[in-house]
Amino acid sequence: MDTPARTPSPATTALPRAVTVLIARRVLPAAVAEFEAAMQGMLAAAEHFPGHLGGQVVSPQEVGDAAEPLLYHVVFAFDTEAHLAAWQESSERAHWLEQVLPHTVGTQQLHRVSGLDYWFAAPNSTTRAAPPRWKVATVTWLGIFPTVLFLFLTVAPLLADWWLAPRVAVITVLVVLLMTWVVAPRLTRWLHPWLHASSK
Incomplete structure (x- = not known):
């Protein structure tokens, strides 16, 4: 058989x-x-x-x-x-x-x-598992959307006369810097119980 x-x-x-x-x-x-x-x-x-x-x-x-x-x-x-x-x-x-x-x-x-686990890993830890990917994606969007919106309202007008590639380069570098050192650490701290909640 x-x-x-x-x-x-x-x-x-x-x-x-x-x-x-x-x-x-x-x-x-x-x-x-x-x-x-x-x-x-x-x-x-x-x-x-x-x-x-x-x-x-x-x-x-x-x-x-x-x-x-x-x-x-x-x-x-x-x-x-x-x-x-x-x-x-x-x-x-x-x-x-x-x-x-x-x-x-x-x-x-x-x-x-x-x-993207770098933004969601516990400080000084190399062993903790990252949250589920859908939670990572959700929190990443929650951080990137207001960050990009803020930069388009404040920085982008100052670069209006620049070529497209340099403008995009500056904006994306600022997004990464703000997400890594300002936005993501705060979001992951505020949402820590939800991010790392055990699935039932």
Whole structure:
């Protein structure tokens, strides 16, 4: 007798999720130029790997004492865990790490998230599961809609004479910055009981 075909479970049919690695490194002011050059080399090398979605070096917003290390953030994004692992285990990454490490102070801090989970992860945690995707999408829209509306009413008129691409670039950068450091942290704190409520 033929064995009935099994229906794939949601776990086996789920689509792969993009993965973002957020890295924090401290750099002495005297080594900034060398560090940034090495990081740009690493970012350029990562672009040639399958599944690479993007990368960026985020410079410190404030510069303090000349002897105080500066906090840099580096972002790498890949479309799947497997492609991220291929990059992390590659000889190219190892080579560029050798160029970067002499210009840093202390150990790096690494945080890995999937999709938009960065906005919804618990502070200082790398293990907490993200809320359901539909809740993530809902809260993301609740944050992006008023943010974009505010920027179109305040910033966009000041850029009316700019070309379209630079205008869109400025607006989207501001949206990301406001969502990451202002809007999303407050929304996720206010809506925390709902976001992380256990399903019945």
